[in-house]
Amino acid sequence: MPRKSALDSTPRSKDHDALELMRTRYDKARELSDDPYQLASDDIRFVTKPGAQWDEKLKARRKDRPMYEFPKLQGHVRQVVNEMRQSRPQGKVRGVEEGDTGLAEIMQGICRNIESTSNSDHAYDTAFDQAVKGGLGWWRICTDYASDDDFDLDIVIKPIRNFASVKIDPAAVEIDRRDARFAFVEELIPESEFERRYPGASIADFYDDKRAEKWREAGQVRVAEYIYKEPQKRELWAVESRNGVKVVFADEAGITEEELPAAGLRLVKRRTVESHKVMVRITNGHEFLTEPYEFPSKFIPLIPVWGNIDNIDGEDYWQGMVRGNKDSQRLHNVHRTAMVEAIAKAPKAPFVTKPKWVKGFEQQWYAANSEDRPVLFVDDNAEQLPQRTQQAEVPVALIQAAALDNDDIKAGTGQFNPSLGAQSNASSGRAINSLKMAGATATFNYIDNLVYAIRYQYEILVDMIPRVYDTQRVVRLLGEDGGEKWKTLYQEVTDPVTGQTRTLNDISKGKYDVTVTVGPAYATQRMEAAEAFTQLVGQLGSSVPPLVPLLAYQAISNMDLPGTEEVSTALRKMLVSQGALPPKEGEEPPQPQQPNPIQVAQVRKATAEADESEAKAEKARAEAMATLPTAHADVRKTNADAAKTEMEIWQASNPMPALTDFMG
Structure with missing residues (x-):
């Protein structure tokens, strides 16, 4: 199957029917996504960009008066995002049948290696941050060559920094949008870059095409990957041989129906399956810039992460943590700004004086509250000196209102003082932990939606890996602890007894399902283990002395300090020689103990x-x-x-x- 980069330039297509269908789909997807995307962009801007928390009406009323921001809401958002970073969801591949366990371990190791080489944490963090702030984030899965001088394709996970660049089939209803028939991933590029990438395209014709008006913007050209499912009918065979019955699609059998008897095979069952293949084309709205090529998966490789999503009157309404708490944040800014203004005016109360007392020195007294003058003059005949009026006081109502605004933000996000690391009325450790747990429960839906996204990603990877890694190659497998192993896929070996050739590590033969776990990262688990074993040494050392070396070995093995590896190796050797630990492969078993x-x-x-x-x-x-x-x-x-x-x-x-x- 052809596997091309989205940036490859090929002759333009004249398939006008396909072009019209693409335009119709794009217009519909954009029409139904513009308003939700605008709301989400406003939410992200509100909590991210300084100066965005005052609406235009308030700015117009205040004119040149100060407008301060006290970004309480931003701390709540960071709390949720950083909690996820400390307890990242981890995908896991499992074998459906007992014989698939070994292949599932290989598949799991390949998935971890793809995540590691792709720096997938960046993609997850970007999408999750946008989901918490605005309600939706995306990342994608692509293929790329392993190196410039290689023909082996690799699978790559990439972030989508602009969530609004994705336009998805509005008819899709699944939480992960796996039922979408099409999607667009667009970008705006300068005209010069467009001409460099696609020298065969006519920029003049593009500007003359009125139907492509939505595809150009201020000297830039909108280019989109058009990803769509192309329906196809496939015939499924059940073929019997002396080794049993095997189910295979006719177009993948490598043999025609007429050739089956000669090969000692018999067609037992057959049926037609309504299927599809995923195709990709590049377009600028005026024409197709590439020929269609097949993507190696049955899924459209775009993964959404939702914040809060509900279906209201048949339409999905989604938002993040920010939208429902904007008013509380705005009120807090207004009340705190008023307090600052009142306090700032307190030492600069106006003077009360008769005009004749300051006659000839009026300019000095006009600037008395704005200039730091060492001397202020008065008329020699003044009966008394000018006096300041009573200093302005901060209204108690403002202080109370600001406190209420702060409480409203906490109530809206479900995060109270213990969750934010602030002091609270709770005094016992159990009470504090209960409040922290309540805050984590209130925001767990964000983590849970990320779990859905990673599970969907693993389903796509399990589907893609046998299609991309379809020839013999050596692959690196990563374990949970980062340890490396190497396996040769599709390795052919000859049985010395029967002389038959067998294929090892054929990952296309396994059946898999996926699950996702949420918990501390492996490095965090090691730190916690080191601390726990260190405490056990002190607690059990006096009562059970024989356990001390074993506990010390576990504590040191989980420490990331210079020199711990040597100490751990020496302790392990001693414990193995004593029989306290079983020897690993390559280690000498304990010597028989000499009699007393x-x-x-x-x-x-x-x-x-x-x-x-x-x-x-x-x-x-x-x-x-x-x-x-x-x-x-x-x-x-x-x-x-x-x-x-x-x-x-x-x-x-x-x-x-x-x-x-x-x-x-």
């Missing part, structure tokens, strides 16, 4: 005593066996004597009759 000499002697003594006891027992058994026949004979004799005696006794008590008695 005293224990050896005790064992030998016990063994000797056991042998002696066994010998005595054996002798006793032998003597017993030698006397056994005699004992048996004595038993038999004793039994015979007893039987004889018993018989004699029976005969004596039962005499037998004479034989003649029986014979009669």
